[in-house]
Amino acid sequence: MFARQVFRPANMLRTQVRRYASESPKSSSNAAAYATVAAAAGAGAWWYSSSGAKAAAPAPSEEAKTIPGKADSLAFKGGDQGFISLKLEEVETLSHNTKRFKFALPESDNVSGLQVASALLTKFKGPEMEKPVIRPYTPTSDEDTRGYLELIVKKYPDGAMSSYMHDMEPGQRLDFKGPIPKYPWTPNKHEHIALIAGGTGITPMYQLIRAILKNPEDKTKISLVYGSVSEQDILLKKELQEFENTYPQRFRAFYVLNNPPEGWNQGKGVITKDLIKTVVPEPKEGEKVKVFVCGPPPLYKAISGTKKSPADQGELDGALKELGYSKDQVFKF
Numbered sequence: 001m002f003a004r005q006v007f008r009p010a011n012m013l014r015t016q017v018r019r020y021a022s023e024s025p026k027s028s029s030n031a032a033a034y035a036t037v038a039a040a041a042g043a044g045a046w047w048y049s050s051s052g053a054k055a056a057a058p059a060p061s062e063e064a065k066t067i068p069g070k071a072d073s074l075a076f077k078g079g080d081q082g083f084i085s086l087k088l089e090e091v092e093t094l095s096h097n098t099k100r101f102k103f104a105l106p107e108s109d110n111v112s113g114l115q116v117a118s119a120l121l122t123k124f125k126g127p128e129m130e131k132p133v134i135r136p137y138t139p140t141s142d143e144d145t146r147g148y149l150e151l152i153v154k155k156y157p158d159g160a161m162s163s164y165m166h167d168m169e170p171g172q173r174l175d176f177k178g179p180i181p182k183y184p185w186t187p188n189k190h191e192h193i194a195l196i197a198g199g200t201g202i203t204p205m206y207q208l209i210r211a212i213l214k215n216p217e218d219k220t221k222i223s224l225v226y227g228s229v230s231e232q233d234i235l236l237k238k239e240l241q242e243f244e245n246t247y248p249q250r251f252r253a254f255y256v257l258n259n260p261p262e263g264w265n266q267g268k269g270v271i272t273k274d275l276i277k278t279v280v281p282e283p284k285e286g287e288k289v290k291v292f293v294c295g296p297p298p299l300y301k302a303i304s305g306t307k308k309s310p311a312d313q314g315e316l317d318g319a320l321k322e323l324g325y326s327k328d329q330v331f332k333f
Contacts, residue, residue, distance in 0.1 A: 084177070088102070088171065101165060101168070114179045116143065117183045124175065138204045138207055152203060152235055182204065185212075187217050188220060192220065192221040195208070195294075196295075197295055201294035203235075209240075213246075222250060229258045271299070271303065276323060290329060291325060
Protein backbone atom coordinates (compact mmCIF):
# COMPACT_ATOMS: atom_id res chain seq x y z
CA MET A 1 0.00 0.00 0.00
CA PHE A 2 2.76 2.45 0.97
CA ALA A 3 4.80 1.71 -2.15
CA ARG A 4 1.79 2.15 -4.43
CA GLN A 5 1.06 5.49 -2.78
CA VAL A 6 4.61 6.81 -3.13
CA PHE A 7 4.95 5.89 -6.79
CA ARG A 8 1.69 7.35 -8.02
CA PRO A 9 2.03 9.73 -10.97
CA ALA A 10 3.13 13.26 -10.05
CA ASN A 11 -0.16 14.81 -11.12
CA MET A 12 -2.05 12.56 -8.69
CA LEU A 13 0.32 13.48 -5.86
CA ARG A 14 -0.09 17.15 -6.70
CA THR A 15 -3.86 16.70 -6.51
CA GLN A 16 -3.52 15.13 -3.04
CA VAL A 17 -1.62 18.09 -1.67
CA ARG A 18 -3.90 20.58 -3.39
CA ARG A 19 -6.86 18.85 -1.75
CA TYR A 20 -5.45 19.69 1.68
CA ALA A 21 -5.57 23.36 0.78
CA SER A 22 -9.33 23.18 0.31
CA GLU A 23 -10.52 20.37 2.59
CA SER A 24 -9.37 18.19 5.48
CA PRO A 25 -6.89 15.48 4.43
CA LYS A 26 -8.14 11.91 4.69
CA SER A 27 -5.04 10.54 6.41
CA SER A 28 -2.39 11.67 8.84
CA SER A 29 0.37 10.37 6.56
CA ASN A 30 2.25 13.06 4.63
CA ALA A 31 4.46 10.78 2.51
CA ALA A 32 2.69 11.58 -0.74
CA ALA A 33 2.56 15.27 0.08
CA TYR A 34 6.31 15.34 0.69
CA ALA A 35 6.97 13.57 -2.61
CA THR A 36 5.01 16.29 -4.36
CA VAL A 37 6.97 18.99 -2.56
CA ALA A 38 10.24 17.45 -3.72
CA ALA A 39 9.02 17.53 -7.33
CA ALA A 40 7.61 21.05 -7.13
CA ALA A 41 10.62 22.60 -5.42
CA GLY A 42 13.06 21.43 -8.08
CA ALA A 43 16.82 21.70 -7.78
CA GLY A 44 19.06 24.69 -7.13
CA ALA A 45 20.98 26.54 -4.45
CA TRP A 46 19.16 27.53 -1.27
CA TRP A 47 20.02 31.21 -1.34
CA TYR A 48 17.20 32.45 0.89
CA SER A 49 18.94 31.62 4.16
CA SER A 50 22.58 31.12 3.27
CA SER A 51 25.07 31.52 6.09
CA GLY A 52 26.32 34.82 4.72
CA ALA A 53 22.91 36.47 4.37
CA LYS A 54 21.81 38.88 7.06
CA ALA A 55 18.32 38.32 8.40
CA ALA A 56 15.82 41.11 7.99
CA ALA A 57 15.84 43.34 11.07
CA PRO A 58 13.03 45.88 10.83
CA ALA A 59 13.48 49.14 12.68
CA PRO A 60 11.57 49.51 15.94
CA SER A 61 7.96 50.48 15.42
CA GLU A 62 6.88 53.83 16.83
CA GLU A 63 3.63 52.12 17.73
CA ALA A 64 5.31 49.75 20.21
CA LYS A 65 3.33 49.81 23.42
CA THR A 66 3.82 48.56 26.95
CA ILE A 67 1.96 45.41 27.82
CA PRO A 68 -1.42 46.27 29.34
CA GLY A 69 -0.74 43.27 31.55
CA LYS A 70 -2.48 40.91 33.92
CA ALA A 71 -1.57 41.09 37.60
CA ASP A 72 1.12 38.46 37.09
CA SER A 73 2.21 39.67 33.65
CA LEU A 74 5.62 41.15 33.09
CA ALA A 75 5.15 44.79 32.11
CA PHE A 76 7.94 46.01 29.85
CA LYS A 77 8.15 49.48 31.25
CA GLY A 78 10.37 51.50 33.51
CA GLY A 79 14.14 51.67 33.44
CA ASP A 80 16.06 53.30 30.61
CA GLN A 81 13.58 54.44 27.93
CA GLY A 82 11.16 51.66 28.82
CA PHE A 83 13.73 48.82 28.70
CA ILE A 84 14.10 46.31 31.51
CA SER A 85 17.10 44.11 32.24
CA LEU A 86 16.67 40.32 32.24
CA LYS A 87 19.24 37.77 33.39
CA LEU A 88 20.33 34.97 31.07
CA GLU A 89 19.68 31.62 32.77
CA GLU A 90 20.55 29.01 30.17
CA VAL A 91 22.13 28.73 26.71
CA GLU A 92 21.57 25.72 24.44
CA THR A 93 23.44 25.17 21.17
CA LEU A 94 21.02 24.07 18.44
CA SER A 95 23.38 24.10 15.44
CA HIS A 96 26.74 25.47 14.37
CA ASN A 97 25.35 29.02 14.24
CA THR A 98 22.11 28.96 16.25
CA LYS A 99 21.46 29.00 20.00
CA ARG A 100 18.44 29.01 22.30
CA PHE A 101 18.56 31.60 25.11
CA LYS A 102 16.46 31.36 28.28
CA PHE A 103 16.01 34.66 30.15
CA ALA A 104 14.52 34.82 33.65
CA LEU A 105 11.58 37.14 34.23
CA PRO A 106 11.73 39.35 37.36
CA GLU A 107 9.40 37.06 39.33
CA SER A 108 8.82 33.32 39.03
CA ASP A 109 5.07 33.80 38.50
CA ASN A 110 5.54 36.44 35.79
CA VAL A 111 4.46 35.69 32.22
CA SER A 112 5.61 37.69 29.24
CA GLY A 113 2.02 38.64 28.40
CA LEU A 114 2.80 39.09 24.70
CA GLN A 115 -0.09 39.18 22.27
CA VAL A 116 -0.05 37.12 19.06
CA ALA A 117 1.58 38.13 16.89
CA SER A 118 4.15 40.47 18.46
CA ALA A 119 7.86 40.73 19.15
CA LEU A 120 10.28 42.27 21.66
CA LEU A 121 13.17 44.69 21.25
CA THR A 122 16.59 43.74 22.61
CA LYS A 123 19.32 46.29 23.37
CA PHE A 124 22.95 46.40 24.39
CA LYS A 125 25.59 49.15 24.42
CA GLY A 126 29.28 48.42 24.70
CA PRO A 127 31.65 50.78 26.55
CA GLU A 128 33.21 52.02 23.31
CA MET A 129 29.92 52.44 21.46
CA GLU A 130 28.28 55.80 20.80
CA LYS A 131 24.84 54.31 20.17
CA PRO A 132 23.24 51.09 21.42
CA VAL A 133 22.38 48.17 19.15
CA ILE A 134 18.62 47.46 19.06
CA ARG A 135 17.07 44.45 17.32
CA PRO A 136 13.62 42.82 17.38
CA TYR A 137 13.14 39.12 18.18
CA THR A 138 10.06 36.94 18.53
CA PRO A 139 10.17 34.74 21.65
CA THR A 140 9.63 31.02 21.02
CA SER A 141 8.35 30.33 24.54
CA ASP A 142 4.60 30.28 25.09
CA GLU A 143 3.07 33.64 25.96
CA ASP A 144 1.70 32.13 29.19
CA THR A 145 4.95 30.45 30.27
CA ARG A 146 5.77 31.51 33.82
CA GLY A 147 9.15 32.68 35.00
CA TYR A 148 11.10 32.98 31.76
CA LEU A 149 11.09 33.67 28.03
CA GLU A 150 13.15 32.05 25.29
CA LEU A 151 14.74 33.36 22.11
CA ILE A 152 16.25 31.38 19.24
CA VAL A 153 19.02 33.44 17.64
CA LYS A 154 21.10 32.67 14.57
CA LYS A 155 24.55 34.25 14.46
CA TYR A 156 25.36 36.24 11.34
CA PRO A 157 28.92 37.35 10.48
CA ASP A 158 27.87 41.01 10.35
CA GLY A 159 25.12 40.75 12.98
CA ALA A 160 26.02 42.98 15.92
CA MET A 161 23.25 41.76 18.23
CA SER A 162 23.44 38.08 17.26
CA SER A 163 27.24 38.07 17.71
CA TYR A 164 26.92 39.76 21.09
CA MET A 165 24.28 37.28 22.28
CA HIS A 166 26.27 34.26 21.10
CA ASP A 167 29.13 35.44 23.33
CA MET A 168 26.85 35.79 26.37
CA GLU A 169 27.08 33.39 29.30
CA PRO A 170 24.55 32.57 32.02
CA GLY A 171 24.41 35.31 34.63
CA GLN A 172 24.83 38.14 32.14
CA ARG A 173 21.93 40.46 31.41
CA LEU A 174 20.23 41.91 28.32
CA ASP A 175 17.74 44.76 27.99
CA PHE A 176 14.23 44.12 26.64
CA LYS A 177 11.29 46.29 25.64
CA GLY A 178 7.92 45.58 24.06
CA PRO A 179 5.73 44.31 22.75
CA ILE A 180 5.92 45.37 19.11
CA PRO A 181 2.51 44.51 17.63
CA LYS A 182 2.75 42.72 14.29
CA TYR A 183 -0.48 41.07 13.16
CA PRO A 184 -3.45 40.97 15.57
CA TRP A 185 -4.75 37.41 15.51
CA THR A 186 -8.26 36.41 16.54
CA PRO A 187 -9.59 32.82 16.38
CA ASN A 188 -10.91 31.82 12.94
CA LYS A 189 -9.89 35.13 11.41
CA HIS A 190 -9.13 33.18 8.22
CA GLU A 191 -10.10 29.65 7.22
CA HIS A 192 -6.61 28.72 6.01
CA ILE A 193 -3.26 30.44 6.50
CA ALA A 194 -0.03 29.72 4.62
CA LEU A 195 3.30 30.49 6.27
CA ILE A 196 6.37 30.90 4.05
CA ALA A 197 9.57 31.14 6.11
CA GLY A 198 13.33 31.02 5.72
CA GLY A 199 15.91 30.55 8.48
CA THR A 200 15.00 32.26 11.76
CA GLY A 201 11.93 33.68 10.03
CA ILE A 202 10.25 30.61 11.52
CA THR A 203 9.93 32.27 14.96
CA PRO A 204 6.87 34.50 14.34
CA MET A 205 5.33 31.65 12.35
CA TYR A 206 5.83 29.30 15.28
CA GLN A 207 4.23 31.84 17.61
CA LEU A 208 1.17 31.95 15.37
CA ILE A 209 1.01 28.16 14.84
CA ARG A 210 1.18 27.46 18.57
CA ALA A 211 -1.47 30.03 19.47
CA ILE A 212 -3.91 28.65 16.88
CA LEU A 213 -3.44 24.96 17.63
CA LYS A 214 -3.60 25.27 21.41
CA ASN A 215 -6.95 27.06 21.20
CA PRO A 216 -9.76 24.47 20.84
CA GLU A 217 -12.08 27.19 19.53
CA ASP A 218 -9.77 28.06 16.62
CA LYS A 219 -10.34 25.78 13.61
CA THR A 220 -7.92 27.52 11.22
CA LYS A 221 -5.95 25.22 8.89
CA ILE A 222 -2.23 25.89 8.51
CA SER A 223 0.30 25.13 5.75
CA LEU A 224 3.96 25.86 6.51
CA VAL A 225 6.64 26.08 3.80
CA TYR A 226 10.04 26.35 5.49
CA GLY A 227 13.43 26.68 3.81
CA SER A 228 16.79 25.95 5.45
CA VAL A 229 20.35 25.24 4.39
CA SER A 230 20.53 21.71 5.82
CA GLU A 231 18.41 19.37 7.91
CA GLN A 232 20.35 20.44 11.00
CA ASP A 233 19.31 24.05 10.32
CA ILE A 234 15.57 23.31 10.57
CA LEU A 235 14.73 25.19 13.76
CA LEU A 236 11.97 23.92 16.06
CA LYS A 237 11.67 20.78 13.94
CA LYS A 238 10.74 18.57 16.90
CA GLU A 239 8.00 20.96 17.99
CA LEU A 240 6.66 21.27 14.45
CA GLN A 241 6.57 17.49 14.04
CA GLU A 242 4.65 17.17 17.30
CA PHE A 243 2.08 19.65 16.03
CA GLU A 244 1.82 17.76 12.75
CA ASN A 245 1.30 14.43 14.53
CA THR A 246 -1.22 15.88 16.97
CA TYR A 247 -3.21 17.93 14.44
CA PRO A 248 -2.84 16.08 11.09
CA GLN A 249 -6.12 17.46 9.78
CA ARG A 250 -5.14 21.08 10.49
CA PHE A 251 -1.37 21.48 10.16
CA ARG A 252 1.16 20.41 7.53
CA ALA A 253 4.80 21.41 7.21
CA PHE A 254 6.76 21.28 3.95
CA TYR A 255 10.56 21.61 4.11
CA VAL A 256 13.00 22.75 1.43
CA LEU A 257 16.75 22.24 1.87
CA ASN A 258 19.76 23.60 0.04
CA ASN A 259 21.93 20.66 1.12
CA PRO A 260 19.55 17.73 1.63
CA PRO A 261 20.83 14.44 3.09
CA GLU A 262 20.74 11.21 1.12
CA GLY A 263 17.21 9.86 0.94
CA TRP A 264 15.59 13.25 1.62
CA ASN A 265 12.04 13.06 0.22
CA GLN A 266 10.95 16.68 0.51
CA GLY A 267 11.94 19.89 -1.24
CA LYS A 268 15.42 20.41 -2.66
CA GLY A 269 16.66 23.86 -3.61
CA VAL A 270 14.57 27.01 -3.42
CA ILE A 271 10.96 27.74 -2.57
CA THR A 272 9.52 28.02 -6.05
CA LYS A 273 6.35 29.38 -7.54
CA ASP A 274 5.32 25.84 -8.46
CA LEU A 275 5.73 24.69 -4.87
CA ILE A 276 3.61 27.57 -3.56
CA LYS A 277 0.97 26.82 -6.18
CA THR A 278 0.92 23.19 -5.02
CA VAL A 279 0.65 23.60 -1.24
CA VAL A 280 -0.88 27.05 -0.65
CA PRO A 281 -4.64 27.73 -0.96
CA GLU A 282 -5.58 29.42 -4.22
CA PRO A 283 -5.93 33.23 -4.26
CA LYS A 284 -9.53 32.98 -5.50
CA GLU A 285 -10.52 32.08 -1.92
CA GLY A 286 -10.22 35.78 -1.03
CA GLU A 287 -10.47 36.69 2.65
CA LYS A 288 -10.62 33.02 3.62
CA VAL A 289 -6.88 32.81 2.89
CA LYS A 290 -3.94 34.71 4.37
CA VAL A 291 -0.28 34.23 3.42
CA PHE A 292 2.47 35.24 5.87
CA VAL A 293 6.10 35.70 4.82
CA CYS A 294 9.22 36.01 7.00
CA GLY A 295 12.91 35.50 6.33
CA PRO A 296 16.07 37.11 4.94
CA PRO A 297 15.78 39.90 2.33
CA PRO A 298 16.25 37.58 -0.70
CA LEU A 299 13.23 35.54 0.38
CA TYR A 300 11.03 38.62 0.57
CA LYS A 301 12.28 39.78 -2.82
CA ALA A 302 11.55 36.44 -4.48
CA ILE A 303 8.27 35.60 -2.77
CA SER A 304 6.42 38.79 -1.80
CA GLY A 305 8.45 41.91 -2.35
CA THR A 306 10.01 43.82 0.54
CA LYS A 307 8.48 46.03 3.20
CA LYS A 308 9.12 49.76 3.11
CA SER A 309 9.01 50.10 6.90
CA PRO A 310 7.47 48.39 9.95
CA ALA A 311 4.32 50.38 9.33
CA ASP A 312 4.31 50.08 5.51
CA GLN A 313 3.99 46.64 3.91
CA GLY A 314 5.04 47.98 0.53
CA GLU A 315 3.69 46.68 -2.75
CA LEU A 316 3.15 42.98 -3.39
CA ASP A 317 5.68 41.48 -5.80
CA GLY A 318 7.46 38.23 -6.57
CA ALA A 319 5.93 34.77 -6.84
CA LEU A 320 2.79 35.58 -4.86
CA LYS A 321 1.91 38.45 -7.18
CA GLU A 322 2.57 36.27 -10.23
CA LEU A 323 0.24 33.63 -8.82
CA GLY A 324 -2.58 36.14 -8.48
CA TYR A 325 -2.66 36.89 -4.74
CA SER A 326 -3.72 40.38 -3.74
CA LYS A 327 -1.84 42.72 -1.41
CA ASP A 328 -4.57 42.26 1.20
CA GLN A 329 -4.01 38.49 1.22
CA VAL A 330 -0.33 38.75 2.18
CA PHE A 331 1.36 39.92 5.39
CA LYS A 332 5.12 40.41 5.67
CA PHE A 333 6.53 40.03 9.19
